[in-house]
Amino acid sequence: MTLLVYDNxxxxxxxxxxxxxxxxxxxxxxxxxxxxxxxxxxxxIDVFTDEKKANRVLLKIEKSIGxxxxxxxxxxxxxxxxxxxxxxxxxxxxxxxxPDKNVINNFSNPNVMQVHKLSRSVAREKHRMEAFVRxxxxxxxxxxSKIAPDFDVLMLILNxxxxxxQDQEWIIYDIKRNYGxxxxxxxxxxxxxxxxxxxxxxxxxxxxxxxxxxxNLWKEYFDHTNITERKNMKLHVQHLPKRxxxxxxxxxxxx
Amino acid sequence: MNYxxxxxxxxxxxxxxxxxxxxxxxxxxxxxxNKGLGNAAPSGICHTYTQDGRCVSLLKILLTNHCIYDxxxxxxxxxxxxxxxxxxxxxxxxxxxxFYRRNYIEGLFLSSGIFKNADFTMERLVRVAKLxxxxxxxxxxxxxxxxxxxxxxxxxxxxxxxxxxxVNLEIPTQSGLKLLAPEKDHQQMMKPxxxxxxxxxxxxxxxxxxxxxxxxxxxxxxxxMIIGATNENDFQIIKVADHFYRNFNxxxxxxxxYVPVLSDSRLPSIGTQVPMVRENRLYQADWLMRFYGFxxxxxxxxxxxxxxxxxxxxxxxxxxNIHEFPVDIQSASLEMILRIPGVGTKSAYKILQARKxxxxxxxxxxxxxxxxxxxxxxxxxxxxxKNLRFLNRLNFRELLINQTKSKFDNPFNPQLSxxxxxxxxxx
Ligand code: SF4
Numbered sequence: 001m002t003l004l005v006y007d008n009x010x011x012x013x014x015x016x017x018x019x020x021x022x023x024x025x026x027x028x029x030x031x032x033x034x035x036x037x038x039x040x041x042x043x044x045i046d047v048f049t050d051e052k053k054a055n056r057v058l059l060k061i062e063k064s065i066g067x068x069x070x071x072x073x074x075x076x077x078x079x080x081x082x083x084x085x086x087x088x089x090x091x092x093x094x095x096x097x098x099p100d101k102n103v104i105n106n107f108s109n110p111n112v113m114q115v116h117k118l119s120r121s122v123a124r125e126k127h128r129m130e131a132f133v134r135x136x137x138x139x140x141x142x143x144x145s146k147i148a149p150d151f152d153v154l155m156l157i158l159n160x161x162x163x164x165x166q167d168q169e170w171i172i173y174d175i176k177r178n179y180g181x182x183x184x185x186x187x188x189x190x191x192x193x194x195x196x197x198x199x200x201x202x203x204x205x206x207x208x209x210x211x212x213x214x215x216n217l218w219k220e221y222f223d224h225t226n227i228t229e230r231k232n233m234k235l236h237v238q239h240l241p242k243r244x245x246x247x248x249x250x251x252x253x254x255x
Numbered sequence: 256m257n258y259x260x261x262x263x264x265x266x267x268x269x270x271x272x273x274x275x276x277x278x279x280x281x282x283x284x285x286x287x288x289n290k291g292l293g294n295a296a297p298s299g300i301c302h303t304y305t306q307d308g309r310c311v312s313l314l315k316i317l318l319t320n321h322c323i324y325d326x327x328x329x330x331x332x333x334x335x336x337x338x339x340x341x342x343x344x345x346x347x348x349x350x351x352x353x354f355y356r357r358n359y360i361e362g363l364f365l366s367s368g369i370f371k372n373a374d375f376t377m378e379r380l381v382r383v384a385k386l387x388x389x390x391x392x393x394x395x396x397x398x399x400x401x402x403x404x405x406x407x408x409x410x411x412x413x414x415x416x417x418x419x420x421x422v423n424l425e426i427p428t429q430s431g432l433k434l435l436a437p438e439k440d441h442q443q444m445m446k447p448x449x450x451x452x453x454x455x456x457x458x459x460x461x462x463x464x465x466x467x468x469x470x471x472x473x474x475x476x477x478x479x480m481i482i483g484a485t486n487e488n489d490f491q492i493i494k495v496a497d498h499f500y501r502n503f504n505x506x507x508x509x510x511x512x513y514v515p516v517l518s519d520s521r522l523p524s525i526g527t528q529v530p531m532v533r534e535n536r537l538y539q540a541d542w543l544m545r546f547y548g549f550x551x552x553x554x555x556x557x558x559x560x561x562x563x564x565x566x567x568x569x570x571x572x573x574x575x576n577i578h579e580f581p582v583d584i585q586s587a588s589l590e591m592i593l594r595i596p597g598v599g600t601k602s603a604y605k606i607l608q609a610r611k612x613x614x615x616x617x618x619x620x621x622x623x624x625x626x627x628x629x630x631x632x633x634x635x636x637x638x639x640x641k642n643l644r645f646l647n648r649l650n651f652r653e654l655l656i657n658q659t660k661s662k663f664d665n666p667f668n669p670q671l672s673x674x675x676x677x678x679x680x681x682x
Contacts, residue, residue: 105608108619131300135357143356166290167392168356213258214353220262221354224269225315226305229514229529235308239301249359250303 001027006047008032010077013085014054016047017092030085057092064095069104076118078152087114125149126156132247133161133172136215137208143170144202147247152177162188175199201252215249222250256349264340265350268317271331272366275423275479276511280312280361280396282474283418291392293355293362295418295474299396300361313364313398314354318342318379322368326436327519328425328484331368335517341370347383348391355395362396362418363387373404381409384416396474401447403439410450419474419506422447424499427492431485434521445503451476452503475506482537483530484513484522490551490560493540497551500544510537536562543568546600547593565656570596573633574652581635581643584615597630614638628658 002025006012013030020028025045062070073088081087090111094103106112128149135143143165147154154174158181161172165183173180173193182191204212245251281299301310317331319341325333351363365383369376380399387393398419401410413420422444426432429441451472458471478499480492496508512534515525540562543549547569554568555561563571573580573596582591584606592603602624609615609623614637621627631642632655645651 101612103612105605106612107605107609107623108613108615110622113622127300131302133358137356145358160296163287164294165292165356166287167292210256210353213256214357217258217262217265217350218354218357218359220265221269221314222303222305222311224266225273225311227273227307227309227514230307230512230531232308233306236304236306239304239308239310248303249357 001029001042003042003044004028004030004047005044006030006032007049009049010074011051011054012047012049013077013088014057015050017089018050018053018057019045019047021096022053028089030089032085060099061092061095064099065102065104069102072104072116072119075122075156076115078122078156079118080151081118083114084118087111087118091115122151122153122156125151126153128244129153129157130160132244133157134247134249135170136202137211138202138206139208141169141208143168145170145172146175146199146202147172148176149174154179154181158188219250261346261350264342264346265316267338267340268320268342269315271320271368272315272317272364274330274511274514275315275364275366275400275509276309277364277398277421277477277479277507277509279310279477279507280398282506283396285394285396285418285470285473287394289392289394291394292352293393293395295394295396296361302359302361312361313396314351314360314362315364316342316347316350316366318347318365318367318376318383319370320368321370323371324369324436324438326425326439327517327521328435328481328513330516332517344379344382344386348386351387351395352391352393355393360395362398364398364400366400367402369402373402374406374409377402377405377409377413381413381416384413388416398474401451403444403447405447407450410447411454414451414454414471415469417472419477420447420451420472421477421479423479424495425479425481426485427480427482427487427495428485431487434485448476448478448499448503448505455504475504477505477507477509479509479511481513482510482534488560489533489537489540489562490555490557492537493544493551493554496541497544508541510534510541532564533562536564536568540568543572548590549594566652567596569594570629570655574655577646577651580633580646581640582633583635584620585610585637595630595633597626597628597633599624629655 004016004019004025006016016030019025058070061073073091076088077084094109094111103109104112107116129147133145133147135145138144154172154177157172161170161181162183167185169184171180171182171191179190179192182189279299280295281297283295284297285295287294299312301312303311305311319339320331320337321339321341322331322333330337347363347365354360355362365380367376367380380402384397384399387397397417398421399413399417401413401420401422403422424441424444426435432439432441454471455475458468461468480495482492492510499505499508512530513523514529515523515527518525540554543554544551549572553572562568566574573594579591579594582595584592589603589607592598592606593600598606605623606615606620609619616636616638617627617631617634617640620630620634631640632645634640635643645654648654
């Protein structure tokens with residue numbers, strides 16, 4: 001087998017695809033550097049990400065499956081699934097084999113289905129972050145939020161928050177992957193903070209004077225908008241899986 | 256901020272507003288072009304869910320629970336002995352802004368008891384919206400309840416600042432309304448709806464000619480009916496809904512199972528169960544009319560005026576129309592595929608796409624997202640489908656009910672699911 005080791009970026013992955021066709025590797029398999037293991041029978045090749053090559057593959061794919069199709073591939077890529085490279089490679093092979101058919105719509109093909117499924121999970125996590133981010137106003141006026149999403153969706157939610165919150169400074173920080181977005185009233189920068197952040201909850205001393213009052217008002221509102229006669233916790237948890245409760249002001253204990 | 260006072264008002268006025276089930280923030284795409292706060296996401300966002308599983312997307316409150324009317328089904332009615340409070344315009348604006356800044360909500364849904372008279376009340380509601388838009392540069396979602404009897408001028412202004420307007424019919428039949436809310440009548444309620452409808456059309460056609468005509472209530476208008484407070488039947492209800500969808504350009508009709516909170520000889524007694532299953536079936540029927548191409552008369556008729564509580568309305572239709580099945584999955588029209596029990600709108604689209612590539616098997620369909628448990632009895636594929644032999648059996652209905660029971664226990668969410676329409680239990 002020929003193992004192509006890429007750098008975990010989408011461009012790197014597409015470069016690998018390009019080279020598979022370019023050099024006609026035998027039994028190619030694309031792997032991330034961090035989880036590839038050496039076997040005596042396999043040949044290992046390092047892929048150096050090349051934007052030109054990546055772009056050529058991308059253009060070809062886009063011509064066949066359109067922008068919407070490309071988005072599905074990109075989303076599935078962000079799922080970080082262990083078999084991801086295999087599914088994606090199979091699907092891209094399939095696309096290149098039938099350039100005139102929009103094969104991304106062949107919902108009866110198992111690899112296509114897998115890619116759709118992964119892409120949906122990522123899209124869902126993106127939606128959830130757009131919904132469940134809770135900003136806290138800090139003493140310096142910055143609205144701060146910490147998240148730890150299942151998938152690496154920070155870049156996908158950037159535009160949503162940038163368009164929406166234009167007249168306040170804000171930070172959304174992924175404490176799992178240790179990077180964040182900071183909007184300074186002009187533009188959004190990608191930042192890394194030196195301090196250790198491992199708790200979604202923020203130290204109360206850092207919060208603005210009004211912050212806890214609004215958190216409590218929101219909690220009161222949440223409690224009073226409930227209709228006890230219709231209580232249905234099964235449905236509640238189905239919409240609001242417990243692993244997300246840590247984000248939600250209204251589900252946390254605050255005094 | 257006077258925290259204690261605001262807190263008390265919020266508790267009372269959120270409590271009083273919660274029976275209005277509509278909480279959707281969809282249908283508008285107001286942009287944040289003025290470097291202000293917020294925008295409207297066309298498909299809406301649920302920021303949290305109540306313990307009864309309803310989407311929370313808007314800050315839904317009354318401006319006041321003072322009211323000069325005495326509608327029997329309403330906690331705010333004049334004769335109810337409760338504490339009365341009122342927000343100031345400023346307080347509502349501040350709450351909305353501060354909740355929005357923290358990403359708690361998509362916007363505001365403001366309704367009100369009627370104090371003094373219709374115009375006096377409506378003027379305050381409009382003032383909140385105006386302040387949010389013009390002074391605070393707020394571009395989030397605003398839904399205003401319009402007060403029946405308010406002047407055209409105020410309605411006009413409301414439509415310019417709000418994304419959505421609504422008047423709740425509350426009681427589906429004229430006679431029921433007469434009994435429970437003697438001061439109201441449907442005619443009076445329909446007048447503002449007619450006004451809004453005409454304005455919607457007027458502004459839309461003007462926008463075609465002149466680009467910068469302001470938008471008028473871009474997310475349209477909606478209404479709500481209370482189910483089970485009077486003895487109306489389901490056929491009457493869906494006929495009313497159908498009428499409003501057709502003639503008033505309504506975006507949504509909401510159905511709200513009556514929650515008995517007041518003792519009144521004209522109403523179901525306290526402790527009566529909320530008719531949740533019936534409410535669920537009405538939403539399903541509503542969905543069939545809007546997305547599945549069914550007509551009201553196909554779902555129910557005069558002689559069968561109630562929805563089947565054991566099976567969903569699509570399955571019920573299939574059982575009454577066995578001669579339309581099985582449906583050939585390779586060649587059937589979209590209309591017919593949408594009528595197969597177990598097939599949702601998304602799956603139907605995927606079937607149309609996928610069948611171009613190959614003959615579909617039941618297994619394919621299951622992967623696509625069809626509820627094959629139900630669908631398998633109604634579908635003809637290119638290979639032999641043994642399940643079809645049940646179709647003409649006398650006990651087919653019982654068989655279906657027993658086999659798919661767990662599915663029907665699914666609790667139901669009246670809001671469109673945020674992530675996936677196929678999560679909707681009507682397939
Ligand atoms: S007019 Fe509205 S608030 Fe007043 S009692 Fe009737 S339904 Fe309730």
